[in-house]
Amino acid sequence: MSEITDQQVADRLPDMWLDRDNVEFYRGLLQRRLLINRCADCGRWQQPPFPICPSCWSDDVRPTEVSGEGTIHSFTILRAGPPLPGVDYASGHPVVVVELAEQQGVRVTATTADVAHEELRVGMPVTLTWVDRGGEPVPAFRPAASA
Structure with missing residues (x-):
């Protein structure tokens, strides 16, 4: 996969607040890779991105691809919100918080894919997939059994 420059990240995601701590996260999204910062010294994962490990205070944190496996920690169905390509608030837009297996x-x-709103459950095993929104890849999770 060809390298995406910082300028290309900014051009493709003009509404995102980009800085040196999160640009790799967003570059990963554009490459369909979910990158979470991990401390190279103690191994702790941290999200959102931050330049210092909260456990050992090392500044050797590196964006690292995760497995994409996890469980739903919480969820909601949005019935209103800002206009977004591919988001239908009239039928409800699911938003999940997924605790990663790492x-x-x-x-x-x-968001979710391949699951009806009424089937969503806290503790449901899920796996990462990608959906297209406005021509850009967006991470989504679907039930692990349908992966």
């Missing part, structure tokens, strides 16, 4: 307490927020 480490207890490391969570990401995303």
Whole structure:
């Protein structure tokens, strides 16, 4: 996969607040890779991105691809919100917080795919997939059994 420059990240995601701590996270999204910072010294994962490890205070934190496996920690169905390509608030837009398998307490927020709203459950095993929104890849989670 060809390298995406910082300028290309900014051009493709003009509404995102980009800085040196999170640009790799967003570059990963554009490459369909979910990158979470991990301390190279103690191994702790941390999300959202931050330049210092909260456990050992090392500044050797590196964006690292995760497995994409996890469980739903919480969820909601949005019935209103800002206009977004591919988001239908009239039928409800699911938003889940997924605790990743890499480490207890490391969570990401995303939408869902391949699951009816009434089937969503806290504790449901899920796996990462990608949906297209406005021509850009967006992480989503679907039930692990349908992966």
